[in-house]
Amino acid sequence: MIRLDHLSKRYHDVTVVDDVSLTVETGQIGALVGTSGSGKTTLLRMINRLVEPSAGRVWIGDTDAATLAPHLLRRRIGYAIQGHGLFPHRTVGENIATVPRLLGWREAEIGARIDELMHLFDLDPALYRDRLPHALSGGQQQRVGVARALAARPELLLMDEPFGALDPVIRARAQTDLRAIQRQLGTTLVIVTHDMEEAITLGDRIAVMDKGRLLQYAPPAEILTAPATPFVEALVGSAERPFRLLSLTSVADLREAGTAPGPEIAPETTLREALALCLWQGRTALPVAGGGVVTLAALQARAEGGRV
Ligand SMILES: Nc1ncnc2c1ncn2[C@@H]1O[C@H](COP(=O)(O)OP(=O)(O)OP(=O)(O)O)[C@@H](O)[C@H]1O
Numbered sequence: 001m002i003r004l005d006h007l008s009k010r011y012h013d014v015t016v017v018d019d020v021s022l023t024v025e026t027g028q029i030g031a032l033v034g035t036s037g038s039g040k041t042t043l044l045r046m047i048n049r050l051v052e053p054s055a056g057r058v059w060i061g062d063t064d065a066a067t068l069a070p071h072l073l074r075r076r077i078g079y080a081i082q083g084h085g086l087f088p089h090r091t092v093g094e095n096i097a098t099v100p101r102l103l104g105w106r107e108a109e110i111g112a113r114i115d116e117l118m119h120l121f122d123l124d125p126a127l128y129r130d131r132l133p134h135a136l137s138g139g140q141q142q143r144v145g146v147a148r149a150l151a152a153r154p155e156l157l158l159m160d161e162p163f164g165a166l167d168p169v170i171r172a173r174a175q176t177d178l179r180a181i182q183r184q185l186g187t188t189l190v191i192v193t194h195d196m197e198e199a200i201t202l203g204d205r206i207a208v209m210d211k212g213r214l215l216q217y218a219p220p221a222e223i224l225t226a227p228a229t230p231f232v233e234a235l236v237g238s239a240e241r242p243f244r245l246l247s248l249t250s251v252a253d254l255r256e257a258g259t260a261p262g263p264e265i266a267p268e269t270t271l272r273e274a275l276a277l278c279l280w281q282g283r284t285a286l287p288v289a290g291g292g293v294v295t296l297a298a299l300q301a302r303a304e305g306g307r308v
Contacts, residue, residue, distance in 0.1 A: 001026045002047065002156055002188055007056035009042050009212075017042050018212040019056070024205070026155075029182060029189045031203030033196055033235065038209040040192040044158050047190065048077045060156060075099055078149030078157035078187075082164040085145060086133040092118075092144050093129040099152040117147040120181060139170040146178065150185065157182075159191040163198070175201050196235055200224070200244050208232045221248055225305070242303035246271035254302060255292040260285035265294075275299045 002024045009017040017039040024030035032040045045051040047058050049070040058065040065073055078099075086095050093114045100110045118125045121143040133141050142162065149157055162178075163171045179202060182189050193199055199206045200220045207217045208231075216228035224245050227233035236244070251274050252267035264287045265274060271294075274286055278296040285295040 001059075001061055002030075002190065003059040004043070004047070005057045005059065007043065007046055007058065008054050009039070009046060009051060010054045016212050017046070020207075020209075020212075020214045021056075022205075022207055022214060022217045024188055024190055026188050027183075027186045028204040029179075029191060029202050030205050030207060031199035032190065032192045032207045032209060033194065033199040034209030035235075036194065039212040040194075040209055041160055043209070044160055044190060044192050047156075047158055048074050048079060050074075075103060075152065076154055076156070078152075078154040080145050080149040080157070080159045080162045082161040086141060086148070088133055091130050091132060092123070092136070093125070095133065095144060096148045096151050098148060103152055105152075113151060117151060120184075121147050121177070123147075139166055139174065142166060142174060143177070146181075150181075150187065153185075155188060157187050157189045159189065161192055161194070164193075171198075178202065196237065197244070200247065208235060221245065224248075243272050243275075245305070246275055246299065246303055249302070251286075251288055251294040254294050254298050255288050256295065256298065258285065258293040258295075260287045260293045262287065264289040271299055271302060275303070 004020055004022050007017060007020045008015060020043060022030065032043060034040050042051055046053045047065070049065060060076070096114045096117055097110050100113060105113070114129065115125050118129065123140060123143060128136065128140070133144065136144065142165070146162060163174050166174060175198060191202060203220055205217060205219055206223050208215045208223065210231050216223060216232050223232065224236055224241055227236055247270050249271050250267060251265060251269050251271060254271060255267070260283070262281070262283060265277065266289055274294050275296075277286060278284065278299065283296070285293045287293055
């Protein structure tokens with residue numbers, strides 16, 4: 001669990017983070033969104049004390065972060081940034097080994113951890129372990145960056161626009177992988193993004209920031225259906241809101257009895273994808289694998305449920 005308690009940052013007389021309080025529960029993802037300059041990165045960096053707060057406290061579990069030496073704190077907290085920040089002259093394996101080595105892990109243990117993480121991130125150690133970062137694709141480098149951040153099994157992982165440099169297809173895959181791995185490891189994650197779509201996909205709760213202030217901190221469905229201010233509403237985008245709402249739920253939740261012609265769709269298909277299929281193929285119902293159907297009428301009703 002991580003708890004930010006009335007956290008502020010001032011540079012001279014400018015307040016760039018203004019009295020922000022929020023909690024991310026253990027094993028959950030908190031996504032910080034907002035326009036450029038709203039204070040997201042500053043807020044994130046106060047958690048691992050790359051930036052010292054002007055006021056307020058950061059609690060990691062029941063430890064006050066201010067009571068730990070910053071370099072020890074940072075060994076406990078994974079940190080991954082846009083452009084991955086890999087050491088260019090160290091191999092993939094050596095990059096991943098960075099923090100375990102600082103912590104004095106035994107070589108055999110470090111080697112096993114490198115292999116384990118590379119498999120987890122779908123990178124064959126035999127092929128990639130001894131390569132330098134430049135001999136990897138952008139997406140692979142990004143995965144190594146996240147693997148490195150997770151190497152010492154941190155209770156908390158901080159990510160700042162980790163997928164900002166990736167093309168949309170690879171980015172979607174990276175998000176899905178991150179979510180699956182985060183669930184599997186039970187890591188608590190705080191991620192900064194300027195992309196509302198990414199925040200909705202990843203966040204258990206979304207923190208919307210503007211001019212250093214926290215405007216709303218709520219689960220994605222609530223941000224979409226009950227934006228706290230006109231700014232949050234604008235950021236969510238009124239035109240896209242029904243689709244974003246549908247992307248939060250899978251057809252398994254809207255399945256009803258019945259049959260329909262055509263190929264079956266998987267129960268994990270999102271309602272958004274199901275709606276696209278209905279509209280694109282001119283169908284009024286789609287059969288769901290395992291029985292039942294999802295209907296166009298039900299999809300429309302669900303999308304309209306998000307009308308504000
Ligand atoms: N070291 C510093 N000294 C003075 N002002 C700073 C410093 N670091 C950040 N700022 C200012 O604080 C504000 C918030 O910056 P921050 O990087 O936290 O925003 P952000 O929401 O992460 O923006 P972006 O999405 O563009 O990265 C900005 O106006 C920035 O210029």
